[in-house]
Amino acid sequence: MARIAVAGLYTLETNLRIEGFPLPYYPVTTDVHALSNFDDAYNRDFMAAADILFLSHEQLPCAPQEAIAALRARFDPRVLVVGLGAGGALLSERGADTLHVLAIAPRGVVNTIGAGDALFSDFVDQTLRGTCAPLALRNAALFAGTKISESGATCGLMNAARFAEAIAATY
Numbered sequence: 001m002a003r004i005a006v007a008g009l010y011t012l013e014t015n016l017r018i019e020g021f022p023l024p025y026y027p028v029t030t031d032v033h034a035l036s037n038f039d040d041a042y043n044r045d046f047m048a049a050a051d052i053l054f055l056s057h058e059q060l061p062c063a064p065q066e067a068i069a070a071l072r073a074r075f076d077p078r079v080l081v082v083g084l085g086a087g088g089a090l091l092s093e094r095g096a097d098t099l100h101v102l103a104i105a106p107r108g109v110v111n112t113i114g115a116g117d118a119l120f121s122d123f124v125d126q127t128l129r130g131t132c133a134p135l136a137l138r139n140a141a142l143f144a145g146t147k148i149s150e151s152g153a154t155c156g157l158m159n160a161a162r163f164a165e166a167i168a169a170t171y
Contacts, residue, residue: 027051027078027127031120034059038070052127053077054120057084068092079133081123083116091137101137106170107149114153119144122163139163142170 030050032043036059047053053071060067064082068090071080080092088103122143126136143158146166150156158166 029120029124030054031116033116035067036061038067038074047071047075047077050075050077052079052081052124054081054083054116054123056116057082057087064090065098068098079127081120081137083119085112085115088141089119089137091133093133099134099137101134101141103145104142104170105145105148106142106166107146109148111151112148115144115148118147118157138171139167142166 028049029052030046031054032040032046033056035043035055038047038061053075055067057064057067060082062070064084067082068080071077072092072094076094078094082090082092084090084103086103086109088101091099091101119140122140123136126139127133131139143163143166146158147156
Protein backbone atom coordinates (compact mmCIF):
# COMPACT_ATOMS: atom_id res chain seq x y z
CA MET A 1 0.00 0.00 0.00
CA ALA A 2 1.46 3.34 -1.03
CA ARG A 3 0.56 6.60 0.66
CA ILE A 4 0.65 9.61 -1.67
CA ALA A 5 0.29 13.22 -0.53
CA VAL A 6 -1.23 15.38 -3.26
CA ALA A 7 -0.34 19.07 -3.13
CA GLY A 8 -0.66 19.01 0.64
CA LEU A 9 -4.43 18.73 0.27
CA TYR A 10 -5.12 15.08 0.91
CA THR A 11 -3.48 11.67 1.16
CA LEU A 12 -4.37 8.89 -1.22
CA GLU A 13 -3.72 5.26 -0.34
CA THR A 14 -3.33 3.01 -3.32
CA ASN A 15 -2.23 -0.42 -4.44
CA LEU A 16 -1.36 0.86 -7.92
CA ARG A 17 1.98 -0.13 -9.40
CA ILE A 18 3.32 1.91 -12.28
CA GLU A 19 6.05 0.29 -14.33
CA GLY A 20 9.35 2.12 -14.04
CA PHE A 21 8.51 3.95 -10.82
CA PRO A 22 9.46 2.27 -7.56
CA LEU A 23 6.85 2.56 -4.86
CA PRO A 24 6.07 4.67 -2.99
CA TYR A 25 7.21 7.33 -5.50
CA TYR A 26 4.81 8.77 -8.01
CA PRO A 27 5.60 12.15 -9.53
CA VAL A 28 3.11 14.86 -8.70
CA THR A 29 1.95 16.15 -12.07
CA THR A 30 0.10 19.44 -12.33
CA ASP A 31 -1.32 21.40 -15.25
CA VAL A 32 -2.26 24.91 -14.13
CA HIS A 33 -3.43 25.79 -17.66
CA ALA A 34 -3.50 29.56 -18.18
CA LEU A 35 -1.55 31.30 -15.42
CA SER A 36 -1.40 35.08 -15.19
CA ASN A 37 0.05 35.38 -11.68
CA PHE A 38 2.91 33.23 -10.36
CA ASP A 39 1.68 33.79 -6.80
CA ASP A 40 -1.91 32.80 -7.63
CA ALA A 41 -3.49 31.59 -4.38
CA TYR A 42 -5.44 28.81 -6.07
CA ASN A 43 -2.48 27.28 -7.93
CA ARG A 44 0.38 28.03 -5.52
CA ASP A 45 0.19 24.78 -3.52
CA PHE A 46 -0.15 22.71 -6.69
CA MET A 47 2.88 24.41 -8.25
CA ALA A 48 4.92 24.00 -5.06
CA ALA A 49 4.16 20.27 -4.89
CA ALA A 50 4.67 19.54 -8.59
CA ASP A 51 7.45 17.32 -9.85
CA ILE A 52 6.10 17.92 -13.37
CA LEU A 53 4.50 21.32 -13.96
CA PHE A 54 2.66 22.23 -17.18
CA LEU A 55 1.11 25.52 -18.19
CA SER A 56 0.10 27.47 -21.26
CA HIS A 57 1.77 30.61 -22.56
CA GLU A 58 -1.62 32.21 -23.22
CA GLN A 59 -1.99 34.44 -20.16
CA LEU A 60 1.58 34.67 -18.89
CA PRO A 61 2.54 38.11 -17.55
CA CYS A 62 5.89 37.85 -19.37
CA ALA A 63 7.69 35.98 -22.14
CA PRO A 64 7.69 32.16 -21.77
CA GLN A 65 11.47 32.01 -21.10
CA GLU A 66 11.08 34.62 -18.36
CA ALA A 67 8.17 32.64 -16.91
CA ILE A 68 10.36 29.53 -16.77
CA ALA A 69 13.02 31.47 -14.86
CA ALA A 70 10.43 32.90 -12.46
CA LEU A 71 8.78 29.53 -11.82
CA ARG A 72 12.17 27.86 -11.32
CA ALA A 73 13.10 30.53 -8.76
CA ARG A 74 9.80 30.07 -6.86
CA PHE A 75 9.03 26.36 -7.16
CA ASP A 76 11.82 24.54 -9.10
CA PRO A 77 9.88 21.48 -10.33
CA ARG A 78 11.89 18.60 -11.75
CA VAL A 79 10.23 19.20 -15.15
CA LEU A 80 8.53 22.38 -16.37
CA VAL A 81 6.71 22.61 -19.70
CA VAL A 82 5.20 25.74 -21.22
CA GLY A 83 2.85 25.00 -24.10
CA LEU A 84 3.12 27.49 -26.95
CA GLY A 85 0.16 26.39 -29.07
CA ALA A 86 1.16 26.37 -32.74
CA GLY A 87 4.68 27.30 -31.59
CA GLY A 88 5.19 23.93 -29.88
CA ALA A 89 6.38 23.76 -26.27
CA LEU A 90 9.33 24.66 -24.09
CA LEU A 91 10.82 21.97 -21.85
CA SER A 92 12.89 22.93 -18.82
CA GLU A 93 14.41 20.13 -16.80
CA ARG A 94 16.07 21.04 -13.52
CA GLY A 95 19.76 21.75 -14.16
CA ALA A 96 19.51 21.57 -17.96
CA ASP A 97 19.11 24.05 -20.80
CA THR A 98 15.59 24.79 -22.02
CA LEU A 99 14.57 22.81 -25.11
CA HIS A 100 12.08 23.99 -27.73
CA VAL A 101 9.96 21.17 -29.19
CA LEU A 102 8.15 22.14 -32.37
CA ALA A 103 4.44 21.57 -32.89
CA ILE A 104 3.49 18.93 -35.43
CA ALA A 105 0.11 18.45 -37.07
CA PRO A 106 0.57 15.64 -39.61
CA ARG A 107 -3.11 15.62 -40.64
CA GLY A 108 -3.69 19.38 -40.42
CA VAL A 109 -5.55 21.47 -37.87
CA VAL A 110 -9.33 21.34 -37.55
CA ASN A 111 -9.96 22.26 -33.91
CA THR A 112 -7.47 22.91 -31.11
CA ILE A 113 -9.83 22.19 -28.21
CA GLY A 114 -8.12 19.74 -25.89
CA ALA A 115 -4.67 20.05 -27.48
CA GLY A 116 -3.01 21.13 -24.22
CA ASP A 117 -4.73 18.36 -22.28
CA ALA A 118 -3.59 15.82 -24.90
CA LEU A 119 -0.03 17.17 -24.69
CA PHE A 120 -0.04 16.96 -20.88
CA SER A 121 -1.66 13.54 -20.58
CA ASP A 122 0.58 11.91 -23.15
CA PHE A 123 3.70 13.50 -21.65
CA VAL A 124 2.76 12.07 -18.25
CA ASP A 125 2.01 8.66 -19.80
CA GLN A 126 5.33 8.63 -21.66
CA THR A 127 7.23 9.72 -18.54
CA LEU A 128 5.61 7.06 -16.36
CA ARG A 129 6.66 4.48 -18.95
CA GLY A 130 10.27 5.58 -18.50
CA THR A 131 10.69 7.76 -21.59
CA CYS A 132 13.12 10.64 -21.10
CA ALA A 133 11.50 14.07 -20.95
CA PRO A 134 12.72 15.40 -24.35
CA LEU A 135 11.47 12.33 -26.22
CA ALA A 136 8.29 12.22 -24.14
CA LEU A 137 7.52 15.83 -25.11
CA ARG A 138 8.28 15.20 -28.79
CA ASN A 139 5.92 12.20 -28.76
CA ALA A 140 3.31 14.17 -26.82
CA ALA A 141 3.50 16.93 -29.44
CA LEU A 142 2.67 14.31 -32.09
CA PHE A 143 -0.18 12.94 -29.96
CA ALA A 144 -1.63 16.45 -29.50
CA GLY A 145 -0.99 17.34 -33.14
CA THR A 146 -2.94 14.31 -34.31
CA LYS A 147 -5.75 15.01 -31.84
CA ILE A 148 -6.36 18.47 -33.33
CA SER A 149 -7.01 16.99 -36.78
CA GLU A 150 -10.60 16.35 -35.74
CA SER A 151 -13.34 18.48 -34.21
CA GLY A 152 -14.40 17.93 -30.61
CA ALA A 153 -12.72 17.64 -27.25
CA THR A 154 -12.44 13.84 -27.29
CA CYS A 155 -12.10 13.24 -31.03
CA GLY A 156 -8.78 12.42 -32.65
CA LEU A 157 -7.25 10.62 -29.67
CA MET A 158 -5.29 7.48 -30.53
CA ASN A 159 -4.99 4.16 -28.74
CA ALA A 160 -1.51 2.78 -27.99
CA ALA A 161 -1.23 0.71 -31.18
CA ARG A 162 -2.32 3.58 -33.42
CA PHE A 163 0.03 5.95 -31.59
CA ALA A 164 2.98 3.58 -32.08
CA GLU A 165 2.16 3.52 -35.80
CA ALA A 166 2.01 7.33 -35.89
CA ILE A 167 5.41 7.61 -34.18
CA ALA A 168 6.95 5.11 -36.61
CA ALA A 169 5.46 6.91 -39.60
CA THR A 170 6.55 10.36 -38.42
CA TYR A 171 10.07 9.92 -37.08
